[in-house]
Amino acid sequence: MHMQVVTIFPDMVNTVVEYGVVGRAVERGILTLQYQDPRRYTTDVHRTVDDRPYGGGPGMVMKYEPAAAAIRAARASMPPGSPVVCLSPQGAVFDQAVAKRYAELPGIIFLSGRYEGIDERLIESEVDEELSLGDFVLSGGEIAAMAVIDAVVRLLPGVLGDESSAAQDSFMSGLLDCPHFTRPEEVEGKRVPDILLSGDHAKIERWRCRQALGRSYLRRPDLVRKLNLNVEQKQLLDEFLRENDLE
Numbered sequence: 074m075h076m077q078v079v080t081i082f083p084d085m086v087n088t089v090v091e092y093g094v095v096g097r098a099v100e101r102g103i104l105t106l107q108y109q110d111p112r113r114y115t116t117d118v119h120r121t122v123d124d125r126p127y128g129g130g131p132g133m134v135m136k137y138e139p140a141a142a143a144i145r146a147a148r149a150s151m152p153p154g155s156p157v158v159c160l161s162p163q164g165a166v167f168d169q170a171v172a173k174r175y176a177e178l179p180g181i182i183f184l185s186g187r188y189e190g191i192d193e194r195l196i197e198s199e200v201d202e203e204l205s206l207g208d209f210v211l212s213g214g215e216i217a218a219m220a221v222i223d224a225v226v227r228l229l230p231g232v233l234g235d236e237s238s239a240a241q242d243s244f245m246s247g248l249l250d251c252p253h254f255t256r257p258e259e260v261e262g263k264r265v266p267d268i269l270l271s272g273d274h275a276k277i278e279r280w281r282c283r284q285a286l287g288r289s290y291l292r293r294p295d296l297v298r299k300l301n302l303n304v305e306q307k308q309l310l311d312e313f314l315r316e317n318d319l320e
């Protein structure tokens with residue numbers, strides 16, 4: 074897959090390749106990640122990429138021409154069918170379904186804005202989709218682009234091992250994870266649940282499912298509603314609620 078990021082801070086975004094999964098994908102040739110800096114496409118001595126908003130008000134607005142030139146340069150070296158996705162608080166909220174859709178594309182161009190906003194005419198003429206990470210305020214689109222890149226690259230064939238790719242289609246997908254424990258068996262008076270030490274793998278699997286369903290129900294009821302539990306899952310959730318005196 075080919076990715077490009079249009080940003081005035083390419084070095085910031087490129088730190089995603091210094092760690093873990095994304096770096097390995099680039100090393101293995103599964104991913105190419107390139108940058109276009111709007112500043113490179115300025116023509117004035119000050120290399121201006123922002124200006125004051127028409128109509129007044131605080132902050133600055135990302136200018137049309139340098140960003141448009143950078144997007145067009147990105148497009149020129151990308152496979153056809155590679156959309157331009159602008160990271161923006163006005164976008165649709167990113168989730169795993171969007172990550173899966175992007176992972177099927179031949180390429181994708183991310184536009185990360187800085188300042189108070191981007192000239193709306195640029196969004197109308199050059200941007201295919203606007204995408205948000207959720208309802209909180211970042212200082213720009215770069216960290217959002219990095220998060221989306223990480224989530225998409227994990228889904229590319231050959232990036233993760235077989236074990237974890239299988240887990241993505243498992244019985245418990247779409248739910249929060251169960252609790253995890255590692256050695257020692259007891260630390261500061263706190264013991265690992267006995268069942269995890271029992272060696273009974275069928276029982277352990279049921280316990281994990283029960284925990285995942287219970288925690289999802291308590292912390293993220295929206296996830297549980299979206300999932301439409303099957304009979305077995307409903308029974309496990311009932312067991313969890315009874316065990317914890319929540320029914």
Ligand code: 9D3
Binds near residue numbers: 190204
């Ligand atoms: C309400 C006035 N501004 C806040 C001081 C609006 C605003 C402008 C620009 C808020 C954030 C930003 C920069 N944010 C992004 O570029 C961004 C973002 C985000 O802030 N939250 C969640 N997802 C994203 S994706 C890109």
